[in-house]
Amino acid sequence: MTGHSYNSAVFYIGANNEYELHAVQVNDNIYNTTYVGNPQYDKIEGNRWLRLYDTSLVSYGTLVIAVDEYRSEIENKTLTGKPNNWPNVSTEVASEWYQGDKKWGNGNAITLESSNRDVLKNITATGSMSRNWIRMDWLVDQARSNKTAPNPPKFARVSHAYAKRLNTASRIQLSLTFLIIVIVCNAVKLLTMLWVVFMERKDYIVTLGDGASSYLERPDPTTERMCILSKPEIVREVADAPKHNDQLSRIVTQSGKCWVKQYSTYSNSLNRDREVGSYFM
Numbered sequence: 001m002t003g004h005s006y007n008s009a010v011f012y013i014g015a016n017n018e019y020e021l022h023a024v025q026v027n028d029n030i031y032n033t034t035y036v037g038n039p040q041y042d043k044i045e046g047n048r049w050l051r052l053y054d055t056s057l058v059s060y061g062t063l064v065i066a067v068d069e070y071r072s073e074i075e076n077k078t079l080t081g082k083p084n085n086w087p088n089v090s091t092e093v094a095s096e097w098y099q100g101d102k103k104w105g106n107g108n109a110i111t112l113e114s115s116n117r118d119v120l121k122n123i124t125a126t127g128s129m130s131r132n133w134i135r136m137d138w139l140v141d142q143a144r145s146n147k148t149a150p151n152p153p154k155f156a157r158v159s160h161a162y163a164k165r166l167n168t169a170s171r172i173q174l175s176l177t178f179l180i181i182v183i184v185c186n187a188v189k190l191l192t193m194l195w196v197v198f199m200e201r202k203d204y205i206v207t208l209g210d211g212a213s214s215y216l217e218r219p220d221p222t223t224e225r226m227c228i229l230s231k232p233e234i235v236r237e238v239a240d241a242p243k244h245n246d247q248l249s250r251i252v253t254q255s256g257k258c259w260v261k262q263y264s265t266y267s268n269s270l271n272r273d274r275e276v277g278s279y280f281m
Contacts, residue, residue, distance in 0.1 A: 081130035
């Protein structure tokens with residue numbers, strides 16, 4: 001369960017990312033009585049169970065993998081984990097393969113109470129191209145159950161799997177109280193903005209542009225026509241003793257750095273020779 005907040009509203013995203021992992025042997029008593037024909041479980045053929053559970057949002061609950069074969073070593077370069085072209089192989093190759101079969105288990109399920117994507121990555125890290133085999137030794141070690149038979153084989157072949165159905169699916173849960181508060185506050189904010197824009201536009205500064213235009217319409221009398229006077233010049237003249245605004249204006253006027261509306265011609269930007277030459281042209 002993950003919590004998030006947005007614009008003062010709190011909501012939760014629920015996702016079933018952890019589940020139990022059971023490993024059982026095909027045709028064992030617990031397999032036949034608990035999972036076969038059980039309407040609470042969906043049977044998943046082949047290795048499709050990996051695609052269903054190797055995701056951030058899992059739609060099923062308990063995962064039961066059905067094992068039908070154990071081995072100490074498998075073929076790494078085939079998609080089946082068995083010798084190439086199996087079962088159409090020579091008698092010698094078949095005999096060697098069967099010698100590697102392991103008989104293991106005592107009829108009890110291997111249970112991992114908390115499984116997730118990291119667990120799936122570890123149990124399927126066989127080093128083989130095949131996706132049909134798992135690391136049984138790693139799974140048994142993580143389960144740490146006294147009911148499990150000792151000396152587990154390194155690999156186990158998963159024939160199929162069972163996935164437990166869930167009554168509830170992942171969903172987004174919104175906090176109704178906070179949602180109502182956010183809607184009301186945003187509505188009041190919108191009405192206030194519309195009132196200011198259309199009814200009180202001249203009395204309030206709504207945007208940065210309003211602030212700039214206000215100085216153009218109503219200049220500050222203490223700094224009017226002083227836009228090109230530097231700060232050090234004003235500080236040097238008025239910092240030592242307080243002076244009236246008229247005195248400050250006089251200082252600015254005498255400095256010759258106040259802005260004065262002037263008229264000039266384009267020829268003023270040329271030197272004398274070019275100005276004379278332009279007249280003849």
